[in-house]
Amino acid sequence: MLFRPLPGLLALALLALPSCFTNKQNQGERLYGQHCASCHGEQGEGIGQLIPPLAGSDYLARHPGQLACIVRQGLKGPITVNGVGYNQLMLGVQDTTTHHQLSPAQITNLLNFLESHWGNHPGPAGVRTIAGTEAELRACGER
Amino acid sequence: MFLKYLPLAGLLALAGCGTGPAADDTGITAITTDMSAEGDSAATTLPYLGAEGRKPVPAFSLPDQDGKVVSDKSLAGKVYVTNFFFATCPGICPKMQSELLKVYKQYQADPRVVFLSFTIDPEHDTQPVLADYARRLGVAPGTNWRFLHTPDRPAAYKLASNYLAAAQTDTQAPGGIAHSGALALVDDQGFVRGTYDGLNPQQTALLLRQLPLLLKEVKARPAAAPATAAR
Numbered sequence: 001m002l003f004r005p006l007p008g009l010l011a012l013a014l015l016a017l018p019s020c021f022t023n024k025q026n027q028g029e030r031l032y033g034q035h036c037a038s039c040h041g042e043q044g045e046g047i048g049q050l051i052p053p054l055a056g057s058d059y060l061a062r063h064p065g066q067l068a069c070i071v072r073q074g075l076k077g078p079i080t081v082n083g084v085g086y087n088q089l090m091l092g093v094q095d096t097t098t099h100h101q102l103s104p105a106q107i108t109n110l111l112n113f114l115e116s117h118w119g120n121h122p123g124p125a126g127v128r129t130i131a132g133t134e135a136e137l138r139a140c141g142e143r
Numbered sequence: 144m145f146l147k148y149l150p151l152a153g154l155l156a157l158a159g160c161g162t163g164p165a166a167d168d169t170g171i172t173a174i175t176t177d178m179s180a181e182g183d184s185a186a187t188t189l190p191y192l193g194a195e196g197r198k199p200v201p202a203f204s205l206p207d208q209d210g211k212v213v214s215d216k217s218l219a220g221k222v223y224v225t226n227f228f229f230a231t232c233p234g235i236c237p238k239m240q241s242e243l244l245k246v247y248k249q250y251q252a253d254p255r256v257v258f259l260s261f262t263i264d265p266e267h268d269t270q271p272v273l274a275d276y277a278r279r280l281g282v283a284p285g286t287n288w289r290f291l292h293t294p295d296r297p298a299a300y301k302l303a304s305n306y307l308a309a310a311q312t313d314t315q316a317p318g319g320i321a322h323s324g325a326l327a328l329v330d331d332q333g334f335v336r337g338t339y340d341g342l343n344p345q346q347t348a349l350l351l352r353q354l355p356l357l358l359k360e361v362k363a364r365p366a367a368a369p370a371t372a373a374r
Contacts, residue, residue: 048244048279
């Protein structure tokens, strides 16, 4: 008697399975939506001269080795992006209300997403690796 | 015997894989407010909102980013949308202002409509700071989006409550102030007629649907009616 509903459960389990993998695959894009898009825009367009764009951003191209630390620690003070000056405090993910800490793997996926979309390109080191992100984070006292 | 439980175990294990409720870790410190206007888009007349029943918002008079005075008198006969922000706010403000920007873009040339952003950090947000903020946001000088300087934080928090938004000093919050991203829609007689979560694009869309309803109501009012007349 107990066996009857089980094939149904098994089918359900199989149906649920793909979500496990697709989530991981699009992690960079998903993290962007969760942590970045509300200020930097759904398409990385930024907000006027208040929040700099991430799409086609020369800042990303010029500072590939600092991006992991910026994601973690945020940014303060004036910067120039594509010839426009910005001066708005950016929170690092660790300063958010839930004190959510992105892992080196998550930051790697996030930055790989950014550097392969909207006209951006990977830095001179190519596609990011977790080890590379860990090295960047160590350089700014993070781990 | 153990085998028959395997599918169940698998299902249990999978529960951890699902997307689940999205964690709110976007850096947003929001005081959630009851969005009573939600789901009311089908109504042709907007409700009268307010904690103390049907009362217009108290009189006020504040300088804007150009040094011009905005008051209940200068707003009489106009419909306006409010929110509360501060220029250095790294949490919810950029999102909230970019949402309001969508509404502004459709009504920036409309003399019947005004947008008011009250600063809740007046010590920092002086007139030049407000003017610079407006420019950076893409609000042209002299248009109908006014950034208002409040006397001090307590006064700003009181104003926020008049417009059914919440704001308070909170050292734990990004920028030191916790506040809601609530927008209020105020009619020509000073009554709050709608509140919207300014961080939610669906709520911005609702505001865009309800604003014309209110403009239609205002247009239909008898021209000679005194500002406080009950309809």
